[in-house]
Amino acid sequence: MSRRYWLMKTEPSAFSLDDLKAKGVEPWDGVRNYQARNLMRDEMRVGDGVLFYHSSTDPPGVVGLAEIAREGYPDPTAFDPKAAHYDPKSRPEAPTWYLVDVRFVRAFPRIVTLAELKATPGLEHMKVVQRASRLSVQPVTPDEWRIVVALAEG
DNA sequence: GCCAACGTTGGC
DNA sequence: GCCAACGTTGGC
Numbered sequence: 001m002s003r004r005y006w007l008m009k010t011e012p013s014a015f016s017l018d019d020l021k022a023k024g025v026e027p028w029d030g031v032r033n034y035q036a037r038n039l040m041r042d043e044m045r046v047g048d049g050v051l052f053y054h055s056s057t058d059p060p061g062v063v064g065l066a067e068i069a070r071e072g073y074p075d076p077t078a079f080d081p082k083a084a085h086y087d088p089k090s091r092p093e094a095p096t097w098y099l100v101d102v103r104f105v106r107a108f109p110r111i112v113t114l115a116e117l118k119a120t121p122g123l124e125h126m127k128v129v130q131r132a133s134r135l136s137v138q139p140v141t142p143d144e145w146r147i148v149v150a151l152a153e154g
Numbered sequence: 155g156c157c158a159a160c161g162t163t164g165g166c
Numbered sequence: 167g168c169c170a171a172c173g174t175t176g177g178c
Contacts, residue, residue, distance in 0.1 A: 132159035
């Protein structure tokens with residue numbers, strides 16, 4: 001199986017690429033969406049590439065690269081009554097929610113804004129450019145990956 | 155702050 | 167199982 005590619009969204013006020021750079025590796029916890037859960041639990045492999053996307057900021061866009069550092073495992077924050085994303089339906093013996101660990105790779109020399117993604121031929125089918133795209137973990141094709149990296153670093 | 159899109163919940 | 171109401175996301 002060859003390396004695959006993903007886009008992962010985060011609000012930088014909560015967790016930014018700089019935060020990931022400081023930590024090195026971070027568990028991507030708190031995702032409570034079944035499509036995103038399925039991708040993290042079933043599809044992501046160690047070494048897969050991640051476009052790191054900042055949302056709910058001005059401007060939103062891809063700010064750098066990360067990679068999958070650990071494959072899917074149960075999200076411990078779902079079991080913790082004090083955690084923000086606690087889910088009593090998820091139990092350790094039958095977990096509902098999964099996460100992966102993400103490792104910092106590099107920051108782009110400049111942000112590739114959402115507006116730029118929308119204006120770039122070849123990226124029309126990226127989920128993130130589609131209206132009201134709420135999925136916080138999205139697959140990216142190899143061509144889309146190359147185009148975005150070339151925009152930032154080309 | 156607005157609001158469209160979308161996922162989830164709950165009444166029936 | 168349907169679907170209206172509701173909550174959340176996230177761009178603008």
